[in-house]
Amino acid sequence: MNLYCVRELEQKILRLEEKITTLRETMSGVKPAQLTGLPKEKNFLSSRVEKIAQELIDGERELEELRAEQRVLGAELTIEILRHVHGRAARIMVMRYVLLNRFRDIAFELNLSDARIYYIHAETLKKLKECGMEIGRD
Numbered sequence: 647m648n649l650y651c652v653r654e655l656e657q658k659i660l661r662l663e664e665k666i667t668t669l670r671e672t673m674s675g676v677k678p679a680q681l682t683g684l685p686k687e688k689n690f691l692s693s694r695v696e697k698i699a700q701e702l703i704d705g706e707r708e709l710e711e712l713r714a715e716q717r718v719l720g721a722e723l724t725i726e727i728l729r730h731v732h733g734r735a736a737r738i739m740v741m742r743y744v745l746l747n748r749f750r751d752i753a754f755e756l757n758l759s760d761a762r763i764y765y766i767h768a769e770t771l772k773k774l775k776e777c778g779m780e781i782g783r784d
Contacts, residue, residue, distance in 0.1 A: 647719065647722060647723060647726065647780065648779075648780040648781055648782030649723070649739075649743045649774075649779075649780075649781050649782055650743070650782040651719050651723065651782070652716060652719050652720050652723055652743060652744055652746065653743065653746055655712060655715060655716045655719060656716065656746055658712060659709065659712050659713065659716065662705060662708060662709050662712065663709065665705055666702065666705045666706060666709065669698055669701055669702045669705060670702065672698055673695070673698055673699065673702065720744040720745075723740075723743060723744050724740050724744050726779060727739045727740055727743070727744075727774070727779075728740075729777075730773065730774055730777040730779060731770050731773060731774065734756065734766065735766055735769070735770040735773075736770075737756070738752055738756070738763060738766055738767055738770065739767070739770055739774075741755070742767065749763050749764060749767070
C-alpha cells in the first residue's frame, strides 16, 4: 500500500462509472416499439439489449466492490498515516490521500495558505519516507 492507492482506485471507479453511464444511455435509447412484435427466436436487437443489460449489471456489481475496497484501503491508509504523524500534518495527509481533496481545498478548510499546506505536506512526506512508508510515484 502506498499513498496513491486510494487515488488509483478512484480513477478505476471513475472509468467504470463512465462505462456504466454509457451503457445506461444506450439502454435508454432502446424504444419499447423496437422490442414489440419481435419473433420468438432471438434477433440481433433483443440479444444486443440482453448483452448490454448484463454488462450493466456486471458493471454495477464491480463498482460496488471497488467502492468497498476503496473504503477499506482508505481506513488502512489512515491508520498507517496516523502511526507516523499526528495533528495538522496527519489531517492534511488524510485529506489529500484518503479523502482526495485538492491542496487548495485543504488550505481553505484549515484556514492556511496554499504555500503553508505545500510546506507541511513536503515535510510530512519526508518524515513518512524516513519511517519506511511506501510513498509511490517516485
